Amino acid sequence: MGSPAVRMFHRLEGLFCVYKPAGVHWKLVRDTIETNLLKGVNATPARPLPHEVRFLPSPNKDREVAGGLALRAASVPVLSKHPLVTGPEFQHIKVGVGHRLDVSSSGVLVLAVGNGNRTMRDLYRTRTTRDYSLQCEFGMATQDFTDTGRVVERSTYGHITREKMERVIAMLEGANQKALRMYSSVDMSSQEAYELAAKGLLGPDGKSVPILTGLRCVHFQPPNFTLEVQCLNETQKYLRKVVHEMGLELRSTAVCKGVRRTRDGPFTLQHALTRHHWTAADVAQAMQQHRWKKRSKGRCGTVTDKAVAQTPGETLAASQEDEANREATIAELQCR
Amino acid sequence: MSSACAALCRRCRWLLSPKSSTRLYNVQVQRSMKVDQSARVGNGFSSRGNHTATLTGLSWKRQTSYHHDFTTKYLTTEAKESTDELSRTDATENKPALMPAVDAFTLGKSKKSPDDLDADDECSALEEISEEEAFGISIPPSIPPASTSLQQYVDKSETLTKLVQLGVSLWKLERRPNVGSMLLKLDFNRDVAPRLLFLKEIGVEDSRLGYIISHNPFILSENLENLQARVNYLKSRKFSSETVASMVSRAPYLLNFSVKRLDNRLGFYQQQLKLSSANTRNIVARLPRLLCGSLEPVKENLKVCEMELGFKENEIQHMVVAVPKVLTANKKKLTQIFDFLHNTMKVPHYLITKFPQVLNTKFLRLKERHLFLEYLGKAQYDPNLPGYVSLDRLVSLPDETFCGELASATLEDFYLFQKTL
Numbered sequence: 001m002g003s004p005a006v007r008m009f010h011r012l013e014g015l016f017c018v019y020k021p022a023g024v025h026w027k028l029v030r031d032t033i034e035t036n037l038l039k040g041v042n043a044t045p046a047r048p049l050p051h052e053v054r055f056l057p058s059p060n061k062d063r064e065v066a067g068g069l070a071l072r073a074a075s076v077p078v079l080s081k082h083p084l085v086t087g088p089e090f091q092h093i094k095v096g097v098g099h100r101l102d103v104s105s106s107g108v109l110v111l112a113v114g115n116g117n118r119t120m121r122d123l124y125r126t127r128t129t130r131d132y133s134l135q136c137e138f139g140m141a142t143q144d145f146t147d148t149g150r151v152v153e154r155s156t157y158g159h160i161t162r163e164k165m166e167r168v169i170a171m172l173e174g175a176n177q178k179a180l181r182m183y184s185s186v187d188m189s190s191q192e193a194y195e196l197a198a199k200g201l202l203g204p205d206g207k208s209v210p211i212l213t214g215l216r217c218v219h220f221q222p223p224n225f226t227l228e229v230q231c232l233n234e235t236q237k238y239l240r241k242v243v244h245e246m247g248l249e250l251r252s253t254a255v256c257k258g259v260r261r262t263r264d265g266p267f268t269l270q271h272a273l274t275r276h277h278w279t280a281a282d283v284a285q286a287m288q289q290h291r292w293k294k295r296s297k298g299r300c301g302t303v304t305d306k307a308v309a310q311t312p313g314e315t316l317a318a319s320q321e322d323e324a325n326r327e328a329t330i331a332e333l334q335c336r
Numbered sequence: 337m338s339s340a341c342a343a344l345c346r347r348c349r350w351l352l353s354p355k356s357s358t359r360l361y362n363v364q365v366q367r368s369m370k371v372d373q374s375a376r377v378g379n380g381f382s383s384r385g386n387h388t389a390t391l392t393g394l395s396w397k398r399q400t401s402y403h404h405d406f407t408t409k410y411l412t413t414e415a416k417e418s419t420d421e422l423s424r425t426d427a428t429e430n431k432p433a434l435m436p437a438v439d440a441f442t443l444g445k446s447k448k449s450p451d452d453l454d455a456d457d458e459c460s461a462l463e464e465i466s467e468e469e470a471f472g473i474s475i476p477p478s479i480p481p482a483s484t485s486l487q488q489y490v491d492k493s494e495t496l497t498k499l500v501q502l503g504v505s506l507w508k509l510e511r512r513p514n515v516g517s518m519l520l521k522l523d524f525n526r527d528v529a530p531r532l533l534f535l536k537e538i539g540v541e542d543s544r545l546g547y548i549i550s551h552n553p554f555i556l557s558e559n560l561e562n563l564q565a566r567v568n569y570l571k572s573r574k575f576s577s578e579t580v581a582s583m584v585s586r587a588p589y590l591l592n593f594s595v596k597r598l599d600n601r602l603g604f605y606q607q608q609l610k611l612s613s614a615n616t617r618n619i620v621a622r623l624p625r626l627l628c629g630s631l632e633p634v635k636e637n638l639k640v641c642e643m644e645l646g647f648k649e650n651e652i653q654h655m656v657v658a659v660p661k662v663l664t665a666n667k668k669k670l671t672q673i674f675d676f677l678h679n680t681m682k683v684p685h686y687l688i689t690k691f692p693q694v695l696n697t698k699f700l701r702l703k704e705r706h707l708f709l710e711y712l713g714k715a716q717y718d719p720n721l722p723g724y725v726s727l728d729r730l731v732s733l734p735d736e737t738f739c740g741e742l743a744s745a746t747l748e749d750f751y752l753f754q755k756t757l
Contacts, residue, residue, distance in 0.1 A: 019755050021700055079500050080487040087507035106757060260756075274751045275700070276735065 004044035005089045013114035014287035019272035022106040034095045040280020042088040049077035105236045107261030108272050127203055128265035129230050134256055136243045138223040141253035145240035157252045162220050168249045169215050176212045183208040210234035486510045495524040503546025515553050528556055538567055539581030552588035569595045579621045587624035601627045615657050623660040634663045645674050655692035673699050683717050691727040708753050
């Protein structure tokens with residue numbers, strides 16, 4: 001309709017992503033964003049109050065009117081429409097969360113406002129993958145696979161080499177590719193399956209077990225090492241369990257110190273808003289940028305929504321690029 | 337004039353008949369004043385000239401249909417009085433020539449819907465009714481007897497109007513149970529005005545009156561002698577008048593507590609913390625809600641500081657006098673911050689005592705800034721070594737100054753670093 005608050009709200013409808021800090025529940029993030037958006041929308045200047053004519057007792061007692069009491073007409077504002085009586089125009093905004101992150105993980109968290117919720121649902125109905133960076137450590141095994149849990153076992157890790165690591169990774173990747181083919185809903189011995197596999201579109205539709213479409217060790221310095229994972233239908237606890245199992249495969253033990261999501265579908269770290277930018281103006285700007293990007297991507301016709309499940313080779317190239325970016329920024333910081 | 341009135345009230349009678357739209361019963365006389373009956377008649381007479389020009393707040397939708405609504409709105413309560421004239425005049429069915437131009441407009445409208453008039457033969461608007469019948473017409477009240485919101489009452493009640501003009505958030509108060517009914521029952525001149533004047537006398541600013549009532553509406557139902565006694569007690573404890581005024585402004589519930597309770601609390605802070613009376617006055621003046629809340633959380637916080645965090649009594653005294661909020665802080669957050677400071681940042685007790693405001697900050701802020709400095713190799717909190725970063729500057733500087741002075745980096749670098757944590 002017409003009011004400035006409603007116009008501001010329409011500008012705030014869409015998708016955007018934030019960087020969730022570790023140690024904060026995702027619901028708190030969502031509530032903080034909702035509060036900030038409400039502040040922004042209700043800060044717009046209010047509509048002027050409608051007036052009505054009322055008959056107030058006239059102070060002038062000389063006038064003689066049939067009936068006795070003198071009245072005069074006055075135009076007074078209708079107080080039942082005053083914002084202190086009705087409350088602010090917006091008291092609730094529908095903010096939805098995409099794939100959730102648990103308390104100790106950090107990273108890209110996609111949020112949708114208003115009509116953007118429908119767009120987000122449609123986006124997730126097509127197969128999107130997520131990128132994670134796992135900081136891990138050899139030498140101990142804990143109850144909940146993190147470094148702060150109760151220690152169950154300690155072991156040596158001196159015998160682990162990069163080569164053994166790569167062998168274990170290859171074995172895990174093979175198992176996951178097999179799961180990918182198994183959970184896709186096409187018959188493996190058909191022409192259709194071959195064509196889909198050639199394009200890289202083979203995969204489960206909807207719910208399935210967590211599948212890692214790509215796994216790579218980017219940094220290896222015992223006891224610490226870093227893994228980069230691309231996966232679908234995962235939970236952060238599953239990823240920590242994968243690290244634990246890798247430790248077991250290498251005849252040692254490993255825990256996950258930190259899980260960080262670097263990409264969720266088309267949203268990457270670059271687009272994520274940090275805590276200081278969780279205001280209505282910044283959110284509106286982020287949404288606008290996402291819309292432009294989507295429009296320009298659609299025009300160029302490079303990646304359609306369906307072909308998002310990439311082959312391991314493509315994901316390796318993309319993640320190498322991400323890694324190069326991160327190393328460049330870190331080098332830049334160190335120079336100062 | 338009277339015949340016009342009669343014709344109009346006949347139409348009104350038709351419109352009040354059961355077959356007509358129920359909307360008209362809901363169309364209330366929004367503008368009826370609490371004046372005598374005679375005035376209401378005067379209302380009707382003088383309002384007729386204005387009806388085409390006015391638009392009421394509630395009838396945005398309704399005014400597009402039923403143009404007669406305007407006149408009937410003014411006359412639904414006047415129907416009773418207007419029929420007095422009816423009995424006195426020789427009312428005839430149509431006298432267009434004698435009506436003023438304004439009424440011809442409304443009459444014309446009624447003639448345009450002849451099917452409606454033909455529809456009800458039992459009660460036609462043109463039939464004459466006796467005085468007894470006229471008195472028997474029930475008029476719906478202009479304000480609902482019960483409502484979940486104060487919106488319907490605000491225009492009628494003088495108390496509510498004046499409260500809105502003061503700046504009281506009625507929409508928040510009406511959610512609280514029983515507060516709305518209590519506010520409606522108050523009389524402005526008898527109940528509200530004396531208490532507001534009392535608050536002004538003790539020195540509270542006019543702009544704060546709205547805030548105080550929004551948070552504590554029960555101050556308007558508190559006995560004036562009790563309020564005066566409590567203020568006298570505080571003054572007897574050597575709180576200056578300005579201090580008392582600022583305490584009442586910042587803790588609206590303060591004057592609702594009895595003298596005994598206030599005395600109890602002040603005594604607790606003085607004895608438990610072993611502070612001098614000047615220091616007790618100081619912390620209570622800066623954080624007046626210490627006198628309002630329960631003492632259990634404060635006792636627990638003190639135990640936590642002593643046993644879990646390991647602070648000595650004089651250290652706790654110093655911290656409380658510097659930052660009284662430590663007494664009402666959340667225990668979990670307090671222990672989380674202390675754990676990070678002492679075990680991760682390796683800051684000893686005496687430094688935390690020297691800068692107690694570090695216990696009052698947000699944990700994430702402290703963690704991000706410390707990790708940034710550690711990454712840059714500048715996290716040095718020992719005053720004896722070079723490159724010392726004091727804790728109070730670490731947490732209280734705004735972001736740009738922190739990045740520029742302490743970290744020698746730009747704000748963008750800080751944000752990029754946050755994305756790697």
